[in-house]
Amino acid sequence: MDMTESDMKGVIAMMTIDRETIRRELDQKNLLELHRELTRERKWRTGVMIVLMTALLFTIVYGTLENPFVYTFSNIGNFFAYRWLFIVWSIVSGLAIQTAILALFRLEDYAKGKKTKNIFLFLSVVFLVATALIPALREEYPFWHVLHFVTAILHALFVFAAFIPFVLFVSKENPRLRLIISLCIAVVWGGALLALFLAGKSGLFEMWFYVGMILFLLYLSLILFEEKIVKLSVAFLRDEANLNEAIEKYFIDLEAKTKKAKRAAASREATDPSASIDR
Incomplete structure (x- = not known):
């Protein structure tokens, strides 16, 4: 089955998806x-x-x-x-x-x-x-x-x-x-x-x-x-033009990476107290 140009763009967008970019985009649309x-x-x-x-x-x-x-x-x-x-x-x-x-x-x-x-x-x-x-x-x-x-x-x-x-x-x-x-x-x-x-x-x-x-x-x-x-x-999906990309955003847990980053930062501070002072 041949893919349309729109489908191809959706696949490329899903492959290059970035949580922070999505977070900012959703925040701008009041969808966060x-x-x-x-x-x-x-x-x-x-x-x-x-x-x-x-x-x-x-x-x-x-x-x-x-x-x-x-x-x-x-x-x-x-x-x-x-x-x-x-x-x-x-x-x-x-x-x-x-x-x-x-x-x-x-x-x-x-x-x-x-x-x-x-x-x-x-x-x-x-x-x-x-x-x-x-x-x-x-x-x-x-x-x-x-x-x-x-x-x-x-x-x-x-x-x-x-x-x-x-x-x-x-x-x-x-x-x-x-x-x-x-x-x-x-x-x-x-x-x-x-x-x-x-x-x-x-x-x-x-x-x-x-x-x-x-x-x-x-x-x-x-x-x-x-x-x-x-x-x-x-x-959430009402105003989305590209449903493939929108569905990918729909299933991403934006909080998962944030929590992981916070845990990593806390671990660094525990092993190197100077890191928190410098920050």
Whole structure:
């Protein structure tokens, strides 16, 4: 396929691209802050996806160490030699869910003036970790077994109190998502209760809830971050004549070289104090 003169110029421009030149050009066009926001949102999206996928994999692996139709997550941690793994799972999963929800709060400007929602999320992690730390051995430690049950209930309630109002807000702001959000809520929460009713106290109920919750967060993160990035991208590329060159600028992280240069300068100052004095 023959390349046009415009395409050739775009390729040459991409090969000779310079971060500082791009920075000055974007600054002159009042697009530098927009570019920074685009880069930031792409990094947030990638980070949230990695955190949630890690928690999803960990949940599936941990929940199937023993038969989930017989043993709950607590049983696996307390009856077998997986107690430390149960605690690590609670920390990883709790923080992953909290991080993802807080990222979505920020993305949708939802948390402003709603500090109680952030507190609810923090408490949900605290109670999940407490549930893992407190022994669930009814015969040996009856008091601690009851407390273990209470903290598990509190964890679920605080997650519900923080997350459900948010997804209802998103549903209201994005009518096209209303049906799928309603279905996800019904499947995750209603399905977990149905699993509890049908299978009794087993790991199936917990597996359904946590896997469903993480998948729901993955879906919301993908959709909402993509929507924000597309809006920013349209504004960024709107007045560009050469799309090939513009797209190359779009994907360049202008902050990466700056941070690297700052680290190098700090390293030079640490090894040669006179360098900072001369400067």
